[in-house]
Structure formats: C-alpha cells, structure tokens
Amino acid sequence: MKNVLAFKPLPADQLDRIRALHRVTVADPKVAPDAFYAALPEAHGLIGASTPIDAALLAKAPKLEVVSSVSVGVDNYDQAELRRRGILLCHTPGVLDETVADTIFGLLIATSRRFVELSNLVREGKWQNIGEDLFGDDVHGKTLGLIGFGRIGQAIARRAALGFGMRVLYHARRPVDLAAAAPDLQGKATHTPLEQLLPQSDFVVAMLPLSDATRGMVDAKFLAAMKRGAIFINGGRGPTVSEPDLLAALDSGHLRAAGLDVFTKEPLPFDSPLRTHPRVTPLPHIGSATHETRHAMAELATTNLLQALAGERPTAVFDTSAA
Ligand code: DGY
Numbered sequence: 001m002k003n004v005l006a007f008k009p010l011p012a013d014q015l016d017r018i019r020a021l022h023r024v025t026v027a028d029p030k031v032a033p034d035a036f037y038a039a040l041p042e043a044h045g046l047i048g049a050s051t052p053i054d055a056a057l058l059a060k061a062p063k064l065e066v067v068s069s070v071s072v073g074v075d076n077y078d079q080a081e082l083r084r085r086g087i088l089l090c091h092t093p094g095v096l097d098e099t100v101a102d103t104i105f106g107l108l109i110a111t112s113r114r115f116v117e118l119s120n121l122v123r124e125g126k127w128q129n130i131g132e133d134l135f136g137d138d139v140h141g142k143t144l145g146l147i148g149f150g151r152i153g154q155a156i157a158r159r160a161a162l163g164f165g166m167r168v169l170y171h172a173r174r175p176v177d178l179a180a181a182a183p184d185l186q187g188k189a190t191h192t193p194l195e196q197l198l199p200q201s202d203f204v205v206a207m208l209p210l211s212d213a214t215r216g217m218v219d220a221k222f223l224a225a226m227k228r229g230a231i232f233i234n235g236g237r238g239p240t241v242s243e244p245d246l247l248a249a250l251d252s253g254h255l256r257a258a259g260l261d262v263f264t265k266e267p268l269p270f271d272s273p274l275r276t277h278p279r280v281t282p283l284p285h286i287g288s289a290t291h292e293t294r295h296a297m298a299e300l301a302t303t304n305l306l307q308a309l310a311g312e313r314p315t316a317v318f319d320t321s322a323a
Helices: 012-019 033-042 055-059 079-085 097-112 115-123 151-164 194-200 220-225 243-251 291-309
Strands: 003-006 023-026 045-048 066-069 088-090 143-147 167-171 189-191 203-206 230-234 255-260 280-282
Touching (some): 003 033, 012 023, 045 291, 055 079, 079 088, 088 291, 097 115, 097 151, 097 230, 097 280, 143 194, 151 167, 151 189, 167 194, 243 255
Parallel strands (some): 003 023, 003 045, 045 066, 066 088, 143 203, 167 189, 203 230
C-alpha cells in the first residue's frame, strides 16, 4: 500500500479505485493547505490539476514516484526537476479532443455572432430594433487559420471544413501526414507558413501548448499581420498571447473581436480590461469542462497513477526528456 495525495477532488468512483489499493488523502492546497503540506512528505503519488508543482514543492515530497495530472497540458509542472528526480509525469491526451473542439467552435460562433453582447441586451430589457450596428458576421464559408494542429486542432478543423464549409489553413512545425492522421481532412486543411496564414484568415484560433518557444508568440507583430477585422480565439494557454498587445489590436480596431478561454493569470483578475472589454468574449477555462469529459480525464489519470504505482508503464506518460 502506498500513499496518494489527490490535490483536487476526484469523482467518487475513481477515488474508490485508488482507495482499494492505497491510502488516499484528498487536499486541495488552495482550500486545505495544512492537510496538503502535511501529506506531501509521505506521498508516493500525486493526482490532480490546476496547481503549479514546482521544484520547491517537489523537494517536500522525497518519496514521490509519479505525478498524474488530470489535464492534457503539463505547463504547471517543473518537468526538468521531475526528470532529474526520475518521477513520472502522466497526463490525459486523447479523451478531451472533441469536447475542447466543441468549446472552441462555440466560442468562435458566439464571438462572431456577438451572442453574449446581444443576449445581455435581452436580459437588460434593451431589445429594440436589431439594426446593422448589432449584426454579426458569418462563420460558414470563411477562412480559418489554426495555430497548432495536434489532435484538438484537427477536431476543430473537422468541424470547420466538414460542418461549416470553411477553408482551413494550419500552422505547425511540419506538415501533418493527413492520410495517416486524419484521412477525412485530406485536401481540406493546408499547411501554410504563418506569414501567409495570418493575412488570409478571417478567424485565427491558437491552440498552443505553453513552452519557451510559444510564450508570447501572439504579440504585436503577429496581430498586425492578421487581416483587418479578423477575430482571434485562444483555447491553448494564456501566456502564449501578449494581453497588452491583444488589447491594443482590439482598441485600434485592427481586430474585430477576441474569444478567450485562457488567460495569462487565472482566474482572470477583477481589474483586467479583458474582463469587461466590449469586444472580448471571455470564458473561465472551460475547454474540457463537461461531465463526460472531466470524468474520462479523471479515469485516465487514475489509471496512469495506479499503473505507475504498480511499477507498470502508464498509458499516457509525458516525455520530459526535452525539458
Ligand atoms: C487541459 O487539459 O490541459 C485543459 O486545458 C484543462 O486544464
């Protein structure tokens, strides 16, 4: 029997799976820091999400064998330190792709058609004549530029190309072999250099993981290269975008609007101008937040944890060798 520290609540059935084999403490450091830090020194396994696990925190967990994240993104973890200590890092790829793509596509439509702004008019009793000043722009038939073309990017491309008749351009380090990875997108998504993709796209959707290479990638130069009147959507990680540069591009009228599910600081600070900007549709990082998908993520994270603690190779280990 080993010691597991769940740093975020897990569904009861997944907690039961762990409890059948190990001793479990559930303590979210944001809610119960004393219990969390008391359990760390004996913990063999950590499971959870939304808490930065840095070297200082890891130093308090000398027995740690595995960190199992209930997320696909692993930017919260000090990967170099985990690799140095030989601690496995697991995550949840694959099970959230369709749900995140739904969220991003919904955000894209909501932003282009001004759903939140117009819904607020109704709620505030201000529904009068819906004239041209309140019209949105079509989504179908337009050009979508995807920055990042992993599994989630491909799921967004599928909705755009097959469902909405959109032309899809994508930027990735190298062209994706669509015949092997996504045969239904063959001839429907085109690998395009960034400098050509940005001025052609009516919508630019960033789905970038956070790394040294992507931090601040969406800056003034990137935004200036976008088509005038285009819409920017971020569903990857907040710090890939310079928020002051994005605000400047919105305020100058160069960009028509932005839909944002992620921010540099989360929860979004109350005084952030992005919170109330009339042309920003903000969401509270809900890309994967459905009952079905969050359960599937917890299930995979639990499987990863149990496999690692049993000395087996987990289903979804994140390769920290590049860190
Ligand atoms: C992920 O899984 O990385 C999502 O962004 C939720 O954190």
